[in-house]
Amino acid sequence: MTNPSNGQTANKKEKSSWFDKHFHKYLFKKIDITDENGLVIDTIEKPIKWGWLWAVAIIVIFCLCLMIAPFKAVQWDQLGSIFSQLFVPSKWSLKDYDGWWNYLWTKACPAIWDTVEMVYIATFLGVLISIPVYILAARNIDRNPWIRNIVKVVLNIVRTIPTYVLAIIAAIFFGYNETAGVFAMILFTQGVMFKMMFEYVETCDMNPFELAISSGANRLQAYSIGMSPQVYPMLLSNTLYTFEINIRASVILGFVGAGGIGQMLSDAIESTSYDKVGAILVPLFTVVLVLQLVSSSLRRKIS
């Protein structure tokens, strides 16, 4: 059996891109090398250094941006006073430390548990959806360029939509509740997983896959026996990673009304009761930190 997929990639790499075709002359200068008699022995291409131009461009854009978004020095004492208010119950909202702890255990912790449930559902459903999608988008598995490119274009558009925009649209559809947040996170998760996984699948070792095909398997069977053992550890580690991202993203989702801990946080902020914010922040910080440590240690173990 020949190896058409590898042949295709080789051809693609040799082809110069649109950028190289039009801008190559600005990036490289042709220099003739002559001998003593003035005859041209060889021409070489020397890269032109545009580094200073980049620096100038960045400084100019920076100054232009400063006109729109001014940079103001932070008043640290005021920042300190806000941070100290987080952990001192005020007489307007929670009264004393009993009320503060009560709020932390009976209100904040269940809300965080809700958030964890949302993230769990969203992560696993998103990963489940992404599996067939990235198989369809990988160049070495799916040889139909139409399907591949359509999947890629659609997924790239979905991936660029910010999560909270998805949440707003989902909230209009499902109402302002947890389902909207879960729906937004599913789309977000599968966009991220798609991006990371199909690039990984394209760099996988093709020999087991071709071996399976040459012994009579169809492409799906060949994938499951030759490719998925290679992909599996990466899939697990990326799942943990997206779980971690989703926990952080879920705080933002609450601000647009899609349930979870963010909703409580935004209510507390709107009523300017900093002690409630602090009581929410403590368990949130703990959960995010623990999940981050667990997932990073697990990922190190897997890879």
Add this chain to the structure above:
Amino acid sequence: MEKDNTAMEEKPLTKREKLKVSLGKKIIDFSSLDQAYSLRPRKWIMNLVWLAVIAAVLLYFSLDINFFDHFRNPNWTKFNLMLTGFAHLDWSYFFGYGSFTFDTSVIYQVIETFAIAFIGTTVASILSIPFGFLASHRLVGGWAYISEVILICIRTFPEILFGFIMIKVVGFGAQAGVAVLSIHSVGMIAKMYSEQIDMIEEGPLEALDAVGASFMVKLKLGVVPQVKPNFLSVILYRFDLNIRTASVLGLVGAGGVGYPIDVYSTNEHWEQLGAVLLGILILVFAVDALSTFLRKKLIQGN
């Protein structure tokens, strides 16, 4: 060796051992090919068990937050209203003519979001150089843990809450967004800097040592050329993320395109909401494509 092999043949595996092998215990010495085949690892059993556990938890959680109840009753009328609103975009709001001035148009707010992200990323990438060097285990050894803990705390703090605090400190508008991004991005950029610094090759540094180069020359010729492309690609990646973060920060009033989204979605002005969403999509898509392209060029070394 031969004795060992005969011993294996004389003592066949018990049922318990067979089960252990089929659940993933590895044996390297087999007495025959047939035995090796019969004892092949049956990973699908454990996979099925794990899948069942995950599915059961999934079901329990989705019942707990009433996932299916909400899922079954979508609000089609509102959704259709929204779609018709999106089909008739408010172009006067998008470009800032008619009843809208340029200061309140979508284009101005998109530019503002871009400016916030740009300044925030630039300032953060400069601020995080010392943090990155201090968090590198190869340079400072055990002391790196202090810097690492600070960076983890910065990363874990929700940026939207930080934005809210910054509004109280530096005032409403774009300056709050700039302050948030230039402090919050340090958490990730400095961590990735330190990873890159830890991966530096010793060869060039040893060569420079051999010719008696000073510290600054070693930094200029030995360190900077190795880390520059990676640092730039980290900054570009973070810029891509910061565009999204800057648009989120508007939700609490820290400038940019998030604030009109909040207002128009709660007041159900779909024509204006569609215009704002279009503006965000164009911005995010353009910056994403640009950053991916430039990073590819950087990695190739052009």
